[in-house]
Amino acid sequence: MQKEKSTEIKAAKQLKAVMAQYFVELGEAARTGNKKIAWCSSVGPAELAIAAGFLVYFPENHAAILGANRSAMDYIPIANAHGYSPDICSYLTSDIGAYLKGETPLTQAFGLERVPKPDIVLYNTNQCRDVYDWMNFYAREYNVPIAGINTPRDQPEVRDDVVEACTAQLKEIVPVLESISGKAFDVDRFREVLACSLECSNLWEETLDMARHIPSPATFFDHCIHMGPAVVLRGRKTAVDYYKLLLQEMKDRVEAGIAAVEGERHRFYWDGMPIWGKLRSLSNLFRELKCSVVASSYCNSWVFSEFDPSDPFKSMARAYASIFIGQDDNFKERYIAQKKVDFAIDGIIYHDSKTCPNNTNTHYGLPERLKQRLNIPYLIINADLNDLRCYSEEQTRTNIEAFVEQLEEVS
């Protein structure tokens, strides 16, 4: 067997260029007014806005940047002081705190004077109620319309009547978009955008699935970085081009035997949110321990296989109602059990995220049930997506090291 080497992912350079282009375009639109801007929750109806000629900006992506560069810790307390509890989504409190302080990392990174002002805000409650309250804050602040879809969560199944209701709500957004853009909505353009988003989704899924190879060519931590275009540029050709490039590189890495973690000894599944401010240190820790976190519920949340351009509204309603986070624990158990098999997982890391109960699956006995059912050990890390006040470096390190020691002892 060829000797494994751990190397950086080359596509990262193109990723930076693609993301820069995205933000510069938004900045240009905000400055000149040449295009209308929609703000959208990350799993919201972005394709509809793109089809109506809007550029789409995602506050959640902005919040993840605040988490990753840890400036979230300067902004969360500001939002807390303004009545947004430390117990609610720290994406929301980071982002609103930054807004209240009048700062954004987009200034230094891409030369944007400020976050591009919205003409409308869009949401989908498929993830949580927080996105709705978050978008409502901006609708009030900027005095712009808010429109969205109220998808139920904890669903035992995605029922047809739910899909019908979501479809109707999607259709109700169209005249609101038309009133702002001043143009008639072109359903054929919507089909094209949805087809493009589906292609992006398929390529992203295939990219994630390359981690089934042993050793894996990329980790969850790499995926968290490279998922940017699947979130903010889905529905646009740029994202499709980017994932063709990234997928090819993954194939090349597999072919060449390049491992994300040199000497990969264990393969883990990550459930829950990333801990953005600790992405690098956690990645390094797992690498030191020769463990590869190869799959996650989180990165797969931007896979929308049910998009069907021939039935755009209904298929979009169904796809967005079908995301992992919106289903009940029985679904989630089946989902993770399948990933265990597909990715040859030998341990599950659950992130119990203090401010994200909707994307935390440790509160109703799921880890213990899966342990019994799959005979798979697990570890719960108590932390948070952005609020590092909820994170203990030493506790986390000891927990992870001890978990790996335990696996080594048994194996």
Add this chain to the structure above:
Amino acid sequence: MKFFAGIDIGSCTTKAVIIDEDAKVTGSYVCRSGIDYLKSAEKALNKAMNAISGGEVISIVSTGYGRHNVTFASARKTEIACHAKGAFASVPKAMTIVDIGGQDNKIIRLDEFGRRIDFKMNRKCAAGTGAFIEEIAHRIEIPLDSLDKIARKAKTHFKINSYCTVFASTEILAHVRAGVSKEELARGVLESVVDRLIEMIPFEGPVLLCGGVVTYYPFIADILSDRISGEVIVPQMPQLTGAYGAALFARELEISR
């Protein structure tokens, strides 16, 4: 004569244990960890070595939160691994180990071969740990060294509700004003340590209690014993369990060379 050392640098105290080739404990020492972990490790090791005459310590394993600071250690292991090792060497059977430390609690389940089945640490909060007891004892003006004795005199106890150490002490002060006796309060503190443990896992089978807290407040073992069905075992040197386990790992390192 060859000797092996284990050094356990916890958040409050540093423990060193020296064992000989037969895994017999020949020296030990406990000191405050302070803020210079390396210095504390050196001090504990040197003092523990005073007990041995002749021979040399040929390998050292460090454990505990400060394990990475012990630059002279041959290897490092987590305190989970070391407590499991030390506990099983003392009581070789399937059991649940409960280590109540200065700032965290660990619960480790072992099978009949001493292998770890799983483990759990308390969440970020220090409620139910040594730090909790110190804080509350200070608030109710009971010297730490007499808390255990005072608690044993209580027939009933005051129930502390709050998870939070700071809020728990506020809660207690309200009851001090209402005239609850010191004995009941002292027992309430130790009962609440056990409450926090019971919430962590369903206890089954024998339980080995170790760590600094049970060393100084052995009444906790009696309280736990009343609350669970299984036998509660306290080893001879509960505070040294982790350091002893580390020394056993150090000995294994040499054997495997």
